[in-house]
Amino acid sequence: MKKIIMLLLIFSSIIxxxxxxxxxxxxxxxxxxxxGGVYTALEKKYFEDEGLLVDVYIPSDPSTIxxxxxxxxxxxxxxxxxxxxLARSQGIPVVSIASIVQIPLNSIMSLSSSNIxxxxxxxxxxxxxxxIPLNIGILESILDSEGLTISDVELLDVGFxxxxxxxxxxxxxxxxxxxxxxxxxxxxxxxxxxxxKLEDWGVPLYYELILITNxxxxxxxxSLVENFVKAFINGYQDSINHPDDSLDYLIKxxxxxxxxxxxxxxxxxIPIWSASKPKFGSQEKSVWDGFAQWMIDKNLxxxxxxxxxxxxxxxxxxxx
Numbered sequence: 117m118k119k120i121i122m123l124l125l126i127f128s129s130i131i132x133x134x135x136x137x138x139x140x141x142x143x144x145x146x147x148x149x150x151x152g153g154v155y156t157a158l159e160k161k162y163f164e165d166e167g168l169l170v171d172v173y174i175p176s177d178p179s180t181i182x183x184x185x186x187x188x189x190x191x192x193x194x195x196x197x198x199x200x201x202l203a204r205s206q207g208i209p210v211v212s213i214a215s216i217v218q219i220p221l222n223s224i225m226s227l228s229s230s231n232i233x234x235x236x237x238x239x240x241x242x243x244x245x246x247x248i249p250l251n252i253g254i255l256e257s258i259l260d261s262e263g264l265t266i267s268d269v270e271l272l273d274v275g276f277x278x279x280x281x282x283x284x285x286x287x288x289x290x291x292x293x294x295x296x297x298x299x300x301x302x303x304x305x306x307x308x309x310x311x312x313k314l315e316d317w318g319v320p321l322y323y324e325l326i327l328i329t330n331x332x333x334x335x336x337x338x339s340l341v342e343n344f345v346k347a348f349i350n351g352y353q354d355s356i357n358h359p360d361d362s363l364d365y366l367i368k369x370x371x372x373x374x375x376x377x378x379x380x381x382x383x384x385x386i387p388i389w390s391a392s393k394p395k396f397g398s399q400e401k402s403v404w405d406g407f408a409q410w411m412i413d414k415n416l417x418x419x420x421x422x423x424x425x426x427x428x429x430x431x432x433x434x435x436x
Contacts, residue, residue, distance in 0.1 A: 149381030157351025166343035214397035228308030244287035
């Protein structure tokens with residue numbers, strides 16, 4: 117009898133595993149506080165509750181996520197609203213299905229000792245950036261609001277070594293630095309930091325981080341997408357309500373992390389996540405249209421691009 121029961125349990129387990137759908141989620145960068153909800157969902161088995169076996173991984177080249185998700189090589193990914201609009205303008209069929217960070221984290225950052233607090237203070241200064249052309253367009257817009265042009269500053273591509281470039285004095289300021297991450301690193305080095313947030317200087321609001329999939333996935337596997345979004349959102353809601361636990365799950369899954377850095381990062385992110393209206397993950401037409409128009413004005417995307425196809429807010433809206 118015991119053997120029969122054991123065989124039934126094993127058979128049941130096999131059936132359960134076979135019914136679970138395997139999916140891949142590509143992170144935009146190495147795991148950090150922005151991903152607190154992902155690791156909470158994994159730890160609390162929210163994905164498993166929805167019949168999903170999720171492989172969360174870091175691509176060798178995170179800049180290819182829009183291409184791999186668009187081609188179906190990855191089922192889901194974490195990316196950025198501006199980058200998704202650029203991708204769709206190039207014919208890549210990616211779709212945003214939830215917002216993660218609802219305001220820009222990108223900023224212009226300098227050491228307090230540089231006495232740079234206004235875009236006008238950048239005249240004649242060297243500005244480091246991570247080699248991403250969009251940052252130049254953003255900087256141009258901000259300088260223009262102060263009567264300056266890009267020729268009034270010197271640009272230096274420092275890759276992603278933004279903090280070392282600042283601390284070493286190689287550059288006077290940087291753009292492309294997150295005020296929820298790089299600013300903390302600078303302060304941990306004993307330096308004061310000055311931050312100019314983009315939306316304070318004429319750049320329209322946009323979603324810094326978004327959850328993406330592709331058009332074919334939505335068309336052919338809508339229920340899978342629904343289940344994934346539900347588990348994903350539950351993870352972030354749990355992180356909002358229990359940030360200390362979220363940090364523990366992050367560190368447990370990624371023991372190489374700097375816990376002090378990510379703890380402070382979560383302290384800055386939780387208020388942003390909490391303020392999302394009407395619920396975490398929501399996407400507003402005004403944000404998509406407003407930033408898309410800005411990109412069109414900067415000749416960054418095709419003026420005929422159908423912005424309504426770039427995002428689908430219904431997966432979050434339909435959640436209980």
